Amino acid sequence: MAENDRLRLVIVIGSVRKGRFGPVAAEWLASRARLRRDVDVDVIDLATAWLPDVMSADPTAVKPQAVKDLAPWLAAADAFVVVTPEYNQSFPASLKNAIDWYDEEWHAKPVAFLSYGGASSGLTAVGQLRQVFAEVHAVTVRETVSFHNYWxxxxxxxxxxxxxxxxxxxxxxxxxxxxxxxxxxxxxAQEPYGHLQSHARE
Structure with a gap:
């Protein structure tokens, strides 16, 4: 397969809590994805990305260095898998923070989910994340991997x-x-996604 035909998959570990299960689940999924001949896999752990949790209300403000450092990895992705637990019937604040720091990096790209939790398997968090990703112009896929009582x-x-x-x-x-x-x-490639947005504002 030609190098430019390969897909770049980014797996995002959404929880930053100590003792979290996310890295175990993410590495298992990454090991499955790496068996595919058409996929290159990156794993991004938000616990080591050090994204700040305070944003400026000014959209022209210079973004912090940690945000700029992570941006190329997200921009280069063709697809994402978000690994999320369910905390208090929702997803981690660290994950919402990471989504909100970026914009065009998510546009017109597919997002899948690996979730884990108790009896609900983390699917309540997934349902809410589908709404969030729709707002940043991403497309979520129906199929998920979910672990109930993951322990x-x-x-x-x-x-x-x-x-x-x-x-x-x-x-x-x-x-x-x-x-x-x-x-x-x-x-x-045929029509940049930002071009559609600019026409919508005219």
Whole structure:
């Protein structure tokens, strides 16, 4: 496969809490994605991105260095998988902060979700994130990977118990994400997404 045909997938670990499960889940998914011949994978851990949590109300204000450092990684992505827990029936504040720091980096790109939680599997957080990503002009895919009572689902080796079931779910999600990533990359190449926005304001 030609190098320019490969997709760049960015997996974002949304929680920054100590002892979080997110890195385990993200690394497992990354290991599945790296088996694909058409995908290059980056994992971004918001706990080490050090994005500030105070923003300026002035849209022309210079962005902090940490925000500028992460921007090229997001801009280069063809697709995202957001790894999120569910805290108090919602997603982490650190994840909303990260989404809000950026704009064009999300535009016309597909987003999938790996969620984890108790009985709800983190799907309440996913439902809310779909609304948030719609506002930054991203497209969310229907297929998800979700772990209910996640502490019972993974062994000490960092792999799911009954892994075949979860591998099937991951493959289905990555297949759909890949379809959208290629379709939207082609669309952006044919007509830049920002061009549509400028016409809408005229």
């Amino acid at each position: 019972e689902r993974f062994g000490p080796d960092g792999r799911p118990i009954d892994e075949e079931e979860w591998e099937t779910a991951a493959a289905r999600m990555l297949d759909r994400l890949g379809w959208w990533a290629r379709a939207l990359r082609l669309a952006r």
